[in-house]
Structure formats: structure tokens, C-alpha cells
Amino acid sequence: MHLSYLFRGGLVSPFALNRRGVLGMNARNVNYIARYNDRDKYPIVDDKLNTKRQAKRYRIPVPELIAAFETQPSRRRVMGVIEPLDKFVIKPARGSGGKGILVIVGRDGDDYLKPSGAKVTALDIQRHVSNIHSGLYSLGGKPDRVMIEALVDFDPVFDKYSYEGVPDIRVIVFRGYPVMAMLRCSTHVSDGKANLHQGAVGVGVDLATGKSCHAVQHGVRIDQHPDTEMRFSDLEVPDWKELVRLAASCYEMTGLGYLGCDIVLDRRRGPLLLEANARPGLAIQIANGVGLRTRLEHIEKMDLEQLEKGVDERVAYSMDYFAAEPMG
């Protein structure tokens, strides 16, 4: 987070934040993550290979897994897997914060191409695999597993809202009820990354309609994408209800009460679950311009009968109850 952006405009009173129902990091950790997320369910989301396996069991669509290396693979084995591929993604199974993800979008002779156009040699890829396996990107430096995924064939609907990078949709699901959603669009400043603190645009998405209701870059409200100059008010996520339903069904899949689902839109297959997160960040509040706490507390007040409803009923309830106020 750039310090200049952090301190421009000074501080606000914590009571004002409280009145607006904003959720702070400490409250998130103590009141939601510690209370609603059982530790023994963390491995399901912390290891992306486990997530994929579990998602298959619950018939939740995910990007196709091409190969996974449990142990340090031989050079020939890695080459055997990537040789026939044009587009693929190499990921650490237990990476945190999007670290260690290598995206290959094409070939140039013997070299591989990154989305930015930079060339990567086969040796670089082998080193990357070896780094992942040694635990360079995992928490605490534990040895990790390497997964090679098919590159998602992104739905072109967001092409004009994203610069270089991959737009994904984050939905916060609390006790099975989707409570808030945002679209993360990379920019030139964010260097193709979808991290809000690196300068990506956070677009709040109205749970009721899938339309943009608010957009923020560097903590400042904007109306159009800084690079493509497309107006966010025209943005609408296709297959919205299906996407929200997918997010809500992750509750059954993971058993986690407080959950963030990262979803991408595939041109042919529709919404795919990229990963789930047991400690989703709080930037979604900034993107939506709305506090999370009020919504979470509303669900905490529900009775048991309401909490045991099926996915469709929960989705219908959330889309109705958490509809955004008209843009103004």
C-alpha cells in the first residue's frame, strides 16, 4: 500500500466507521474467522489440490487440472507435461496471496510467453517448479506440491475493463449466504495484478443484479477504468445468478462459515471456482463503499431454521435482501 495514498485525506474516527458498519481486521479475526471457521477444515481451502478434489465431489466447476507433482519432478517429467501445451498456469498448491503463479499464454519457438509478452525458457519453468516444490511460496516455507492447470478461456465480457490481467470475482459467503461481491480489474499501475493495494480497480457488484454499483482505485472512487476508459456503470456480469449460486454452494463444500470465493468466467463453461479463501480480505468493503459488519450481523441474527435452508433459497434471500442502493 503506497504510504502517500494511505495518509492522503487523514484519518477518520473509529466511531464513524462503526456507525457505517465497517468490519476491521481484528474484529474479522476474532469474531468471524476464529468463531465460524473450524481449523480442521482449513486444509480444504489452503491446498488448492484439495479444493479441486472437493469441488469435483460437489460438482462445482473448476479450471481443468492437467498435472500435479507431489514430489520433486524430474526434468523430463516436467517437459513431458508442458511440451504439448500452448497455454497453462503453474501454481503452488499452498501459495498465499497469489504468489508463485506463472501464467503462460503462448509459445514462441522453444520459449514460452507470459501475458505481458515476456519470454520464459523451459529452464526458467523448471526452476519455478523446483522453487514451488521447495516451499518458497508456501506459508512457513513448507515443501509444496506443484499443479499445472489449463488456462481459463476468459469470457471476453470483461476485456475492456481489465488491462493485461485476469479479472476475477470475489464473493464473501457467510454461513452459506452470499453477502457481498466485487470484481477485481487489473490496471497498468497494478502491473496486470488483481491486488487492490497494488493499484487494481475494485468494482463493487450488486448482489441482486450483477451490475456494478461502485468502483474504487487507490481508495478513491472512480467512474471509468483508468486505462481503457470504459464506464463501470455499463458493466454487467453475465450468468450472475449462476455465479452467486456457485459461491453459495462452496459453503457446503468447505464447511467454512466465513468464506471468500474467487470465481472466473469461462467463455464456454461459465463461472468456475478458482480458489476459496478462509481468510478473505476486507478490501471488498472499499470496492462496494459499504461496510460488511451490518450484513454479517443480520445473518448472525437468523434462526436455525433459516440457516439450514438450501442453496437456492439462500441465494434468493441474499439477492433480495442485500441488493445495492441505487447508484447516486
Place this chain on the structure above:
Amino acid sequence: MSPRAQVYILAALLTLMGAGLTIYKNVELGFPLLPGEYRTVWTIEAKVGFTADGGPAKAALTLPREQRNMEVLGETFSSSGYGFNIIQEDDEYRAVWAKREASGPQSLFYQLDVHQTPGAALEQPLDMSTKVVKPLLAAREQEAVRQAIYSLVDTARQRSSDTQTFTTELLTALADRRNQDGNMIFGYYKDRSFVDVALLVLAAADVPAHRIRGLYLEDDRRRMSPEDLLEIYDGTRWVVFEPQTGSPGVPKNFFIWQRGGKSLLDVEGGYNSRVTFSVISNDVPARDVAMLSTSQEKEALVDFSIYSLPIEQQSIFKLILLVPVGALVVVLLRVFVGLRTSGTFMPVLLAIAFIETQLLTGLSIFVLILILGLWIRFYLSRLNLLLVARIAAVVVTVVILMGAISVISYKLGIEQALTVTFFPMIILAWTIERMSIVWEEDGPYEVLIQAGGSLLVAVIAWWVMTNRYIEHWTFNFPELLLVLLGVIMIVGNYTGFRLAELARFRQLVR
């Protein structure tokens, strides 16, 4: 019970326990709450001198009784060539020196260190004889003295209401040079001291009394003779009087050596025997006094604590005990401020290194090693090494850098840089590795932020850990760690906003 209530109850229990132990150690064992407190310790030396006859010699010196407001920290006897022994006689302790053959002037020494504590000087009741032996003044020539004594007693009795006021009256009358009766008595008992005469008159008045021998503790006094006080029994309890002024109570600074009883010194096989005292005062750190005074009773709290370790280990523990304080600083900065650091507790290790190296030297060495290490690491990353091998290579590089910094700075005459060895090498290597990944993935700006954040936290932790009060408390009251634990548990339950969040979420309010 909800987890939150459990946390509060546990934290309260821990805090109470820690605070209770601390207060106990302060109040009962005298450990000072503030650093730099000094207590006055009096060193009293009794010198027994006599001229030996040439045959067997034996000297017996009455040792001081236990006195409630004077704490004996230690005693030493010196007796070259003498056999030495402490015996108990009635309820007194006597030091006995003995030698088969001694001739010429002899000197024996007994030395003790005492420390004044608040409280009453003497314990009550005292099991002492209240028998009165009336003076025998039957002879004719003694008639006048007898008259004078009884006249004095009668006057004093008329002017008083009870034994205490009576004694005061009697003593002031005796001390009054213009009093005819008094002069008469002293004229008869020319060779007797004031206290002897006062005891005689008190006996005539049927008041049980005895003498108290002791010393006034004043700095740098030599060759003092013991001073006497009077103690009388008023029917229920014993009361001490200063004989010359007649005021009741043990004077401040008075160290009681002998209470009632017989002679102070007995010498067999010698003559010209005498005891002289010298007194000097030392200002000693309050903690040392507390340690000395508890060592005798072997208080479990002190005996099973860090103080029982050898000094060298104690000084290591001094550092280790500061780690929790550093951890608390990190917790506070994380939870209340929201500072980002590279590695949660890495700043604490840095702060400990800073304690050894001094702040500025430590900071510059750290930055230097980090920059050089990052530079070398960038080259290493091009060599396609496995991760573990690469980190090991960075460790070796860090060690070589440390050696180089030490040698070069020593040649240049900058000796502070020799303290470079205090830096935790493995931690440094990992920090370099992490930073270089952050550099590759998030750019140099993020490296600056994280390194800066870590350094800021380390400097704040260093500042707190080198505070002399904190140092004093952690080392002398390790039980305060329980309080610290309680505080950390309570902080771990804080659900309010962090300072950084007040800026981060400000758009949500407008």
C-alpha cells in the same frame, strides 16, 4: 463458558498472580520497585582487646540479639590462632575465642553488617526476670544517701501518674545538676556510671529494670564504647528509656547489642580487657540487600528463581526475559497500529541484536548486510539453484559479509562493528530471501515498506527493551511475565479498528 469470558478470567487470574507475587517480593522481601534504589548498610566492628598473661586465654563476647528493626545481613569473625565457637547461654549467644598459650596484646574482631528496616525495635512480651533486688543501705554512713534516694523517689512519685511517667521524672531529676538529692547520691557513688545509679534508684522504688547495651549508628565512628539504655517493667510490658533525657522508646539508629543479662565481655587469662566498636555506613543497591537478607531463610521464591543461577547465566537470562517485552511490542503494533513487517517476530530478534551493538551501529550493519545480501542473492537466483541450497548459500554469504565487516572495520579502528556477530544469521538469510521474492513479485517499493516497517518495529522494541525500568522489572520481578501474558491475552481479544484502518476505510465514511 464462552471463550471470551475464559480469556478474561484467565487473564485476570494471571495478572493477579503476577502482581501479587511482585507486591510480596517488594513488601516482604524488600526487592525495590524502582531501579537505582540504595539502602544504607551499617558495618559494625567489635574489637576485643586484652593483654594476655602468657598462659591459656579465653575471651567471651556477648553477640547482639535479634532486633526487629535491624536486619543482620552477614557476620564475620576473625581470630588468628584462636579456637572459635559460638555458645548459647540462657537466651544469649556468646562468641568464645580460646587459645592454649597467648602473651602480649591480643586483638579479636567480630564484624557484622546490618540494615535498618521499618518496624518496632523490640519484641513484646519479653521473658525477663522482673525480680527487684533492693539496694542494701543499712549502715550509718549510708543514712544520708538512703534519705536522698527515697526523697527523690517520693518527689518523682508525687509528680507522676504511672510507672512510665514516674521513670521519666526520676531520670530527669537525677540528670539535673541542681538537684540536691541527686548530687548527694552521685557524690556517694563516685565510681559508678549514671545508668548504674539510675538502676539502683529504680530498684529502691521497686521498679524492675535492667540495662540495654548498644550503639548509635553514625557514620565513620571509631573506638566507640557501648552506650547504655534503661528498660523498666511497668507492670504489663517493658519500656525502654534514654537515661539522660528520660524519654521513653528506643532512639532511632540505636543498635541493641545486649538486653539485660550480665557482662558484655569476659576474659580469662588476660587483663586490660576492653571492647571498642567502630561503625561505617555503605550505600548498597537495594536488590543486593534484599538478596542477602533472604538468602538466610532461603525463601522459596528467591531460591527457585533466576537468582540461584550462576552470574553468567543470569546475564543471559536478563536478555531472554526481555524477549516477551519485545513480543508484546510487536503484538501492540500489529493489533492497534497495523504495521506490516517481514516475519512476525523477526523485529524482536533484530532489537536484541541492537541491544548488543548499540542502535546506530546495529542499524547501519543491518542495512549494509541486507543490501549486499540482496545484491548477491539476485546473482544467485540466475544460477538455477535449488531453494535450500540457495538459502544455505545466502547464509554462507552473510557469514562472510559479517567477517569482512568485522575485519575491515577493526582495521579502520571502528570497534563497534565487531558486535556484528550478534545478528541472527539464519534470520538474516531468510529475510534476504523473502525480501528478494517480494522485490521480484511486488517491486522494490514494497521491499522498502516491509524493511522499513520491520526496522521501525525493531527500533521501537529496542527502545522499550532498553528502558531501565523495563530492564529492572523483567529481571527482578520475572513474575511480571504472568501479567504480560494476561495483557497479551486481552489484547488478543481486541476487536476494534487498527490505526491504519482509520485511513484505509476513510472513503466508506464520506
